[in-house]
Amino acid sequence: MKFVSTRGIAESCTFEDAVLAGLASDGGLYVPEELPHFSVDTISSWSQLTYEDLAVNIMYPFVEAEISKKSLEAIIKKSYSVFRNSDIAPMLEFRNNNWILELFHGPTLAFKDFALQFLGNLLDHIVESREEKLVVLGATSGDTGSAAIEGCQDCRNIDIFILHPHNRVSEVQRRQMTTIKNKNVHNIAINGNFDDCQAIVKKAFSNQSFLKGERRLIAVNSINFARILAQIVYYFWSYLRVGCPKDGIVYSVPTGNFGDVYAGYLALKMGLPVKKLLVATNSNDILHRCINNNDHSPKKVNASLAPSMDIMISSNFERLLFDAYERDANLIRDMMKRVSTQTVMLTNNALSRIRENFWSYRSSDDEIVEMIRAYFKNFNYTLDPHTAIGMSASLEYRKSCECPIVTLATADPSKFPDISNQTFLERPELPPHLQSILKNPEYFSILNNSQLEVENFIIQKIFD
């Protein structure tokens, strides 16, 4: 399968090259030139498959030119063996055809494990045959760092370095990263804030010469296509669990960088009978404003009760715009120059193409608290603040729709226990297997906010 850049200057490339590159050299994002397509009959015939076997069927057409089916099976098996629920992604049905798809049974209790377990094992496999070694480098303010470390810790050909702002992430989030003591895992606490960490990572990518040409630097942020690919699977999975509704299905997706809901859009394009994708945002609502009012204007990020969705610009939205503008890369390239500083207006055609498949809803912090309280009262079920946003969108959309609605539950409530100060519900406890991280020794190095210090640290760790 060939991959093309949304900005049209970088040459098209293979799946493996798109994964290793992350971002295209022209600053664009890679998207498949064409998608595989499955009929509803074919999809329905998969209803007895395990999650892993279903994942092979869905992912294989994307990789078949480069990765054997056997290898793909092994990568998928290894990735999902660490999940704590035998269904991998269990489904619960509530009143009125409302469903919850629990995506938080991976090692770090958030849906990012689906993508980052797969990406770690995939990268390890790709470079094994090329006899290369990789350096994964990232900055984290919370969820992504721990999921990336969990995904890479057992990879033989990968060293992973994750920067976090010293004393500025929650204790649980820090300990999820720092209590892993594998030799290839390196936690760096920077004397600075998250933006300082991110700036160091960005500069390191633009100046890879410090690795002396002997290692390739890899970003594992949400624009990597392999992450999107892994996320397509659970849309098919949940359609099958609902019983293959002939009239279609609606998904409600708590959205930040638009990666997860874009995976749902690809599932739709691949033949899944998706009626609508609900884009559920918090008060950082650029996507809601864009879809609802054609107002894609950047605003300062404010800290909401759903911190993993606090973004100014959604990077993966570029992939959808590329389709909405009928793959006119010149136009996208021009538009993306302005997107982080100016208001971008979509054409009526582009907007109506988007609205065919998407609908949006925004929740305030007050609404998040209300929804968690209401859901607990009605169903004795605790939503995490991100999932509560998805649920609000579902219940609003329900007023005009009778078909099954699946809300993606993106995190375990025990990851965000502090909200209990506002909901006045019991503080959710970490599951037993994570209690130990509160006691285990931590491994991390504290460095100054200095490019040189970080680069020297990396060199010393990988070449000694």
Ligand SMILES: *Cc1c(COP(=O)(O)O)cnc(C)c1O
């Ligand atoms: C990252 C994250 C999201 C947002 O996902 P995107 O793919 O960036 O839209 C939602 N909820 C949780 C818990 C997350 O960690």
